[in-house]
Amino acid sequence: MVKLLRRASLSDLPVNKPLEWSIYDANNNLILRKGIVISMPGVAEKIVNRGYFLGEPNPADTKNNEQPNEDERDDIALREPVFVLATELITSISRIHKIVLSPPSTLSRIEDLVLQRARQLIQLLKRNSDAVLAALYLNQSNRETRPVKHVLGAAIAYLIAMQSCDDEAQLLPLICAALTRDISLYHFDHTSSHIDIISDHEYSRIKEHTVTAVRMLRKHGIQDEAWLRYVYEHHEKPDGSGYPHGKKNHELHEFSMILSLADTYAGMVVANQRRSGILPGNSLKEIFVSKGSLCLEKHIAVLIKKIGIFPPGSLVQLNNGEVGVVKSYCQNKKNPEVYVVSDIKGFPKAEPVLRDIKQPEFAIQSSISLGKCKVAMFSIKKIWQDL
Template identity: 30%
Template sequence: MVDHYRINIADIVIGEPLPWDVYDESKRLLLGKGHVIATERQFDELTERALFIDSSAAAGLANRKCENHSAKQALPSALRLLNSANKRLERLLYNLTNDQDARGKVLDIARSIAEAVDINPDIALGCVLLNQQAHRYTIRHCLDTAVLTAIVARGMKKGDDETLVMMAAALTMNVGMLRQHDELQERSEPLSDRELENIRQHPQQAANILLQCGIDDPTWLSYVLLHHENDDGSGYPLGKGVGEISTNAKIIALADRYCAAVSNRRYRKPLLPQSALRDVFLGAGKPRDPTLAAYFIREIGNYPPGTFVRLQNGEIGVVTRKGKSATTPVVHALIGPRGAPLAFPIQRDTGKDLYAIREPLSGEQGALRFSLQQLWGDEAAL
């Protein structure tokens, strides 16, 4: 053999026969065609080797990848839908009063987000934590809130039409202070009394703007108007109390607070998801709606998708989906026990003692470089 071509470890599948001979860097045969990698341990050992195949095998592999790529291009991507929805939402909200079909366009964006949740709710939820740098906070926060609102509403078995209106309200809840919101991201000094009053009035301002745009659905408007009210009467702008705030408005409000808490802001670091849940439902030491708290905890979990974690064996990875319990999600390891990056993400069952979660990590502590497609495949392709 004259030429050898390096392959990616991801080209090898546990439990399937090798379609070619595999060599090491010195062109010594490591594994013969038809050999089956049967265990994770064998697989892990290969990640430390440089693997090669001969030129004729490489040609077949290239053709197969080309065919697979063409087929995958037609597959829907939750990430692509969410990124597109964000761009459309940004164009729409900053020019909302000039749009004659504002209602229809907001609902279309909400449907796109719902489709992304349908494709893979773990990716949609993971984007709240992992896709923060892709878009400006002001718009992305509304989209994140709509995602979490949809996931919780579906967990509560709410109908599609009802959920869609809740999502539309989440997307438009801050239209009364968009530009001020942008400015606040750059600020470090305390807010003036006037700025604080503008913040307190933004739900009412948002409802007024929506009315001007022809969005007169009273349910939609009520969700926007009430998304900062609290059962104890401490909210704004109306100081509503128990019995005056609908359950759906509370869902949007809690999703809003959670997504804000886990987001990186210029003036503060994000909370870890578990701390954010505690902060949202035990704010100022006052417990909020225990029924809704149970739904949020069930749908988000102690370690939601996108959470960085360190495992008992020392590996560092990212939670990619729920496990058998709230404390045993599925994790894809990206950093090995000795601190070296793995050649590709390796799935770990945190229900096993060796791979149990030792601690959650902040994004800075994780310090990992990866694409969402590496974790979730083509449903997270750009």
Template identity: 30%
Template sequence: MSKKRISVSDVQIGQALKWDVYGSDGGLLLRRGFVVSNENQIEILLQRGMYLASDIGEDEPQIDAEGRKIFPKTVERPSVVRMIAQVRNELSTLSFNLTEAPQARTQFLVLAKKTMIATYLDSDVALGSILLHQTGGYAVRHCVDVAIVSILVAKALKKTDEEIIFLVAACLSMNISMLSQQEHLQAKSEDLSADEQALIFHHPEQSVALLKAAGVHDEAWLSWILHHHENEDGTGYPGKKHSADIPQNAKIISIADRYCARICARSYRKSLLPSAALKDILVAGKSTVDLMLVALFIRELGTYPIGSFVKLENGELGVVTSKGGTATTPYVHVLTDAWGAPLPVPIKRDTHKNLHGIREVLHRDQVRVIFAMRHLWGEIAME
């Protein structure tokens, strides 16, 4: 058995992989049987993948020591939702036990790589998980959500995989000094106390200090955390930096942070509709954010971000599941018919067609249908 580098001729959209695929570091990327569904997946396999070649056919049995035939077991397909859930769980363990983690830097980078691979495998499912799979504590989940959005924007800016991994590591660790208090702050309905305001104001500096103490000394990584609450006009914190002094990756984290916070419900307010969140950032903070970057966010996330609940012109209710021909005409999987009756199987609609155009965006509680992400995207979205 030997390792061989993946080539263009080895991978085709719509075909299952014939081998377990490993990265150059020996870590398993994809199992045999995974169906390649888009060019992003091919790109990551060509850049990072090596497969194990074997003389044994993929459907042929092996023979054990007693001469019995052992047939290949059914291969479990990778699930982006499960990968993201695993990152959330492992990030929580790492973050709340940072002082006891002997290899904290390495562990953050491993989690960053897992997040990037999950997002590259199916960015629609990764984005959908932000709105449709809100399990676990808010504080850690928020950091992972910010990382997913930041990956898509960084990729659109043609940043290298290496830079994106460190950007994701910064997203995952940006609030590490206040994670335990963040759940409490999330649930507050009254004004913040002076101590709570000070905690928020100083958390970029304190997070950097904690990471340094844990062995993280990467200048760029720490700088992006330190600056992710600075504003274009110098009104941010902790250094009141102006636009030219704020790293672009810190600006990406900042906008992703604001977007993900707006689409999450708080005890004192309802979540903003995803379609309105970025517009709200433009209106409420147009002097504080990089408007060109916000425009890129809108382009990448769409006018109707994936995971949004919508009502169509014909009365059907559904979920946005992928981009369409234009920014305003995504594909939607409808969950109910025009009279509100649940469908046995979601049906895909092209909202470019007049009958299936989007009439309005809905909050989750307006769609009284029980469903799972796998009903919309299949095995890659198994929970």
């Protein structure tokens, strides 16, 4: 039995320094091993708020007093469900965006902050990409949607790009670009609420926002040319109809075109102040119709292969009238894993129930919008609580 010493306090949990004691819960379950480095913001506060204890480490836990390797240090990000961590990532990116929108400061270290979050997102996607996609799609209400679009676009860009590139060093600038691509559009989010009455001046600013975003990032010390190029080019299109310079396929970096596709998808499925989000399946159909002109067909094919026509988090109406949520794609677009969260009368279920959609009564009849299932959101989040 581990000897618990006392409850941990913030002074016991220095950031970016090895822990002097192991951390345990009240049942003597090891939470963090002595020597692990806490680097993620908010972790120390969670340890204190949950009432965890300092403890004398069990020899079996200390692995003969070996120092933790990088994977073990990163493992702190895996102590909670991916769905929860992906949701928290939205808030983290929102905070970083607010710093970028402020005057540059030598204290902000924007590049380090974004790189840290990019690595965290990649780690979460490797662990369970379905839970990440579901969290980003389902957590649109009651929050600013711009950060949701950035993180969802970054996740989609990674899933497409990793099909042809498994070098994380090359993928990181793409993810960083995705997390900061539309940083200069926040002003537009808080102007007119109707897209059809945008002034000529505002429209010009929108068309120039990639140039403005690059300028803002440079002012905050970003010098990675790949990162900046992807931001600059992410609204260019293969047929030359994009902006700011109407470049065509052969003039564009492939990652820029991948980011353009990811941005298009995220921009369609995530609601904003002017419109409701388009259903994921309908968005994919619209994107597929545009293949060759707005997005490369090979990239669209990879996207559909990765997330299916009913992406994780999609709400669906079953033939018997129940409402379900797609948990995972299962590499089979015809038979995604669906959990029912609302009965035929519209009442939310206390616990999600897995349905075999191959059975006629449980077959998917149609997709439905998030707004039609707000009352079941508590039940929906339980689907990914252990992942």
